[in-house]
Amino acid sequence: MQTRPYFLTLLFLLLAIALSVAVGSVFIPPADLWRVLTGRPPQEVTQAAAILLDLRLPRTALLLLTGAALGGSGAAYQGLFRNPLADPYLIGVASGAGLGAVAAMSLGWPYTTLGLLAVPLAAFLCALLTVALVYSLARLGRTVPTTNLILAGVAFSSFATALTSFLMLRSQDEVRRALAWLLGGGSVAGWGAVLAMLPYVAAGLAGLLLSGHTLNLLQFGDDQAAQMGLPVTRAKTLVLVAASLATAAAVAFSGIIGFLGLIVPHLMRLWFGADHRRLLPLSVLGGAGFLLVADVLARIVLAPQELPVGIVTALVGAPFFLWVLRRAKGQGIW
């Protein structure tokens, strides 16, 4: 096993974490940072401690999990659908979550703990429900043709997005809140959100990391894979469930962060090859690092204004990806 790709990606992730913790609108001297993080905050840095422990660290953790979920799911979907345009939202997770979240907002829940949980809960459930619906619509007898899945997903996504827009127009008081959620970001989530999404993301990613060999076999096509002894429908369903679980949990708390799940797997494939046993873990690590870097940019570019991180991932990610693509021309990445 080659260890260099893992070493490089892990190094990038660690740097991204360090950057994410160190950079913010309030400057905290490195010495204070270290003292707070090592659990020895003296009296005079209690404010730095509050900013670090209650704001930056939960945000870093939330985005780390989100980026990992999106990167891993993106790699799995691209492999599963054998389509370079696949991303974690392809079969409706994002549009379903968006519909659930905006519906919960427009219902105007009262200000209670349950009321605050209503939005992520509705987003999570609607995301999973959408995937289940798309899956059952795409099912033909005992098989689930990939093309059917994509088409059903795209059609249902359009439907859900239209319904979301309609709800937003109807409930004008909630437009700002809805828009902020739809554009993605985790600035107000706190440790509660991290703990709530952790089990789903962990379970989903564990399922994906075990599916590397399955995805490698699926690259030969469903028939070939079946001849090689793979229970094709069951394997596909497992990948779909794992990826949807991780993505739905991420989207429920971080909103819809676009583009990351599309390009991170491509970058990893471009640099380190297409073997899914390696591509999946690398995309998990790379996705987490990429989102953290994008978030640092979102915080400092227009400080004290914070950009929704979903804007930055595409705004910075797209040119970067195009640059990598140009340099790699002739090599072929797919």
Next chain:
Amino acid sequence: MIRKALFTFVCLALLAACAPSATPAPAPSATPLPPDPSIVLSDGLGRSVSLPGPAASVVSLAPSNTEILFAVGAGAQVVGRDLFSDYPAEALAVQDIGGSMGEYDLEAIVALQPDLVLAQAGGFNSPELIAALEGLGLTVYALPNPSTLEEMYANLETVGTLTGHVQEATDLVAALQARLAAVDAAIAPLSARPSVYYELDASNPAAPYTAGSGSFVDQLIARAGGFNIGSQLESQWAAISVEQLLVADPMIILLGDAAYGETPEKVAARPGWETLAAVQSGRVYAFDDNLVSRPGPRLVDGLEALVRLLHPGLLP
């Protein structure tokens, strides 16, 4: 039989519960306690907010909140304000704590260590944001989003209480009420009610947005002796089709979107609009939308500005 007895018992018990209590209310204590400086108020989200005393430092999360704080004399206590707070001019010197797309700079707010964060309920500040600020140990009061002038007055008094400017707030409300009464008295004898089209946004000139029923614009136009042609529309921010507008043929057009570059000349150049009475008589005016869109004391300024445009010469 048992059931009947039970029923009687329940009825008696209910009667007893409804009967006026015989115990007298505790007599007011003879020696008055020293005045307790602590403040407990219910906010626009139904939360009970308590402060040990008037807040000496406040962060405002909405332009209307900033305007109210300065108007009740608490301007010097404002240590942070959102990006959109641009009035009064002194507010611009206060530290900007963000607020574009609903995203505030929480680190900066924590670093300011304010006694109070004055948020706005009703869509401007999300409940998630308020919960997050509370989670950081800050005291947050979400001012209710008023739908009438009376509710706006109540907000002025609330902010006066929270910041220790009760008297100034009371005086301010009295002054605003006097100006309002003067407008009402001047309008009452008039019989003509000019029709008004108030434009909020004409990014799509075929279906511009106007202020519908329930909005402050709608209420203030009526109070200023006009008829808002948008009052038939249900939404506060409602798209009106140009066809409807041509049929309604408003006598006056107010450009609340003047800040986005709309001018009377541009309106006259829109296809079909040249036939409107307002365009032909030249009664198309730029209007400062901040006077009628921010639920603060300047709503009364907005009312007077409307009267001056609708009924020139009526107010001194």
